[in-house]
Amino acid sequence: MSNPIKHTDVLIVGGGPSGASAALSLLNYSKCDVTIIEQSDFNKTRVGEHVSASIFNLIDYLKLNKNDFEKDSFIPAYASKSYWGSDNVSTTNSIFTTEEATFQMDREKFDFKLIETAAERGADIYPRTKCLDYKQLEDKSWLVSLGHPIEGKFTIKANYLVDASGRSANVCRKVGASSQKHDALMGVGLFFELDDKSKKFEQTLESVEQGWWYSACLPNNKMVITFFSDADIISENKLNKLEKWKDLLQETNHMKYLIDNTKALSDKLWIRNAHTQISDVRNLENFIAIGDAAVSFDPISSMGIGFSISSACFAAKYIAHKIENGSSTVAIYQEDILKNYKQYQTIKAKYYQEEKRWPNSVFWQRRI
Numbered sequence: 001m002s003n004p005i006k007h008t009d010v011l012i013v014g015g016g017p018s019g020a021s022a023a024l025s026l027l028n029y030s031k032c033d034v035t036i037i038e039q040s041d042f043n044k045t046r047v048g049e050h051v052s053a054s055i056f057n058l059i060d061y062l063k064l065n066k067n068d069f070e071k072d073s074f075i076p077a078y079a080s081k082s083y084w085g086s087d088n089v090s091t092t093n094s095i096f097t098t099e100e101a102t103f104q105m106d107r108e109k110f111d112f113k114l115i116e117t118a119a120e121r122g123a124d125i126y127p128r129t130k131c132l133d134y135k136q137l138e139d140k141s142w143l144v145s146l147g148h149p150i151e152g153k154f155t156i157k158a159n160y161l162v163d164a165s166g167r168s169a170n171v172c173r174k175v176g177a178s179s180q181k182h183d184a185l186m187g188v189g190l191f192f193e194l195d196d197k198s199k200k201f202e203q204t205l206e207s208v209e210q211g212w213w214y215s216a217c218l219p220n221n222k223m224v225i226t227f228f229s230d231a232d233i234i235s236e237n238k239l240n241k242l243e244k245w246k247d248l249l250q251e252t253n254h255m256k257y258l259i260d261n262t263k264a265l266s267d268k269l270w271i272r273n274a275h276t277q278i279s280d281v282r283n284l285e286n287f288i289a290i291g292d293a294a295v296s297f298d299p300i301s302s303m304g305i306g307f308s309i310s311s312a313c314f315a316a317k318y319i320a321h322k323i324e325n326g327s328s329t330v331a332i333y334q335e336d337i338l339k340n341y342k343q344y345q346t347i348k349a350k351y352y353q354e355e356k357r358w359p360n361s362v363f364w365q366r367r368i
């Protein structure tokens with residue numbers, strides 16, 4: 001016997017910060033019911049952790065408090081050293097934020113608290129579930145076929161569909177919204193355990209001929225070191241292999257010293273897409289993209305997590321308005337995104353152009 005069709009007002013694909021925040025906003029401020037589909041079991045290593053203090057206003061809007069998060073979920077990032085454009089150190093706070101305080105988060109704890117709270121407040125959450133097919137019906141609602149390794153195949157009918165699938169913008173691509181990728185940046189990194197507690201709270205940035213290195217001390221005496229470059233450069237130089245990655249790290253002038261008195265927490269590097277992309281959903285009804293699926297920023301900007309939550313909160317208002325009053329204002333949301341995206345691109349280009357030491361490097365030439 002085939003499974004009955006489940007119904008929901010809003011179906012959110014992706015249980016990261018944007019998906020969980022959209023669910024929380026809808027549950028807090030509207031009468032809509034919400035379902036979240038997440039392909040993982042929520043145990044995947046989460047990366048990206050540097051945020052400005054404005055994150056606390058956003059979690060306040062979600063009706064959460066800093067103290068609701070587990071102890072040590074946020075530590076202040078006091079010192080930030082940058083070797084960019086020259087070998088002289090410049091000490092700054094986050095590159096694009098004007099707030100004085102910035103924080104390093106424990107991403108696993110942060111993401112988990114958001115999704116756990118969404119479940120407690122009534123969201124239906126399906127982990128380890130894959131979206132197999134999307135169909136839009138004549139009344140503009142959506143029929144989404146899903147697959148779970150144990151439960152098997154089932155279908156959800158939703159009034160509204162939300163792409164919160166992250167940088168891949170999986171749903172946008174499947175349902176015919178435009179999604180433009182502007183570069184092929186990737187991050188290849190490793191977590192370390194710190195022996196030397198004096199290193200805590202530091203963040204370091206160092207540009208090199210093939211890209212740039214980033215390190216940050218994280219809560220719980222951990223440190224992350226990531227190398228960012230384009231996919232083809234990483235692949236040609238085998239920088240996704242630990243030995244080659246370590247060799248390149250040893251060629252840095254400053255970053256290499258950070259691993260003294262540390263222990264690598266894995267013998268395998270993690271690899272993530274970090275490209276800039278933007279989606280445009282104006283050709284579709286009852287559909288919106290949020291977080292990285294709407295716009296994904298270069299991690300140099302430290303804008304991703306804040307934007308993923310704020311875009312989700314705004315989108316939730318438009319969705320609730322459409323479901324409860326019938327009129328769509330998604331164009332306003334999309335135009336706002338385009339405007340902010342243009343500003344981001346100008347600032348990003350200016351920042352990359354400060355580095356002029358390697359005029360023949362393919363990585364830097366692509367960013368002139």
Ligand SMILES: Cc1cc2nc3c(=O)[nH]c(=O)nc-3n(C[C@H](O)[C@H](O)[C@H](O)COP(=O)(O)OP(=O)(O)OC[C@H]3O[C@@H](n4cnc5c(N)ncnc54)[C@H](O)[C@@H]3O)c2cc1C
Nearest residue numbers: 014016017018039048049050165166187291292302304305
């Ligand atoms: C290396 C790196 C460093 C970064 N550093 C920072 C930083 O310091 N500060 C900052 O603010 N931002 C940073 N970012 C960006 C930040 O991580 C993202 O902006 C943020 O995670 C976006 O949240 P999201 O919910 O939109 O997407 P994600 O966090 O990517 O979540 C998407 C979720 O959707 C799920 N999913 C995907 N496809 C499907 C599907 N078809 N079906 C079901 N589920 C699906 C995924 O499993 C995932 O759980 C960094 C990113 C990278 C790659």
